Amino acid sequence: MKALKIIGIVVLAIVVIFTIAVLVQPSQAHIEKSIVINAPAASVFPEVSRFKNFTAWSPWSKMDPEVKQTYEGEEGTVGAKMMWDGPKTGKGSQEIESIEENKSVKCALRFDGYDGVFYSAFILEPEGEATKVTWTYDGANGGFGAKAMWLFMGNMMKDQYDQGLMDLKKLVEEKPKPEPVPADSTAVKQ
Structure with missing residues (x-):
């Protein structure tokens, strides 16, 4: 009888701790990660603005090699869309909402089974000869279930x-560098 009482107290304590941990989760989820890539923004931008390029370094493509991806719209433009359906990554879509060449890309994310729209963005900033790439994620954590999921996810x-970001850095830095164009290359030769 004493053992059952102790087990009951331990289980209750775990439930209370879990409930408190969930309740203190933010109502707005936010992730912001950055890396410096030793390449100009013009070399990085195609990798973050074109969905077919994104899959080459995306952590989710590696996690779910059986994922099926389809594309709509013109790559690298507002309205371009990628849909995915995979056994590990689930089903959803990503659509470009705004884009500024060599500076930023913002996408709306939708996941089947979840209400609402989530957002992901890439911000490219010059850092000397390199580019600082910041990748963000934002979305609402509405309700106990969403907060519980955020606690784990x-x-x-x-x-x-x-x-x-590490895979993106490796991909971009290993690509051949374009030859610099001489300053006087537009001059007419006589």
Whole structure:
């Protein structure tokens, strides 16, 4: 009888701790991760603004190699869309909402089974000869269920963003560098 009472108290304590942990989660989820890539923004931008390029370094493409992806619209423009359906990543879509060449891309994310729209953005800032790339995620954590999911998924997503940025850096830095154009290349030769 004493053992059952102790087990009951332990279970109750775990439930209370879990409930408190969920309730203190933010009502707005936010992730912001950055990395410096030793390349100009013009070399980075195509990798973050074109969905077919995004899949080459995306952490979710590696996590779910069986995912099926389809595309709509003109790559790298407002309205371009990627849909995915995979056994591990689930089903959803990503659509470009705003884009500024060599500076930023903002996408709306929708996940089947979840209400609302979530947002992801890439911000590119010059840092000497390099480019600082910041990848963000924002979305509402409305209700107990969403906050509970964020409690478990938030840190995992942060790790995935870090891994994705490291893979992006490696991909861009290993590509051949374009030859610099001489300053007088437009001059007419006589």
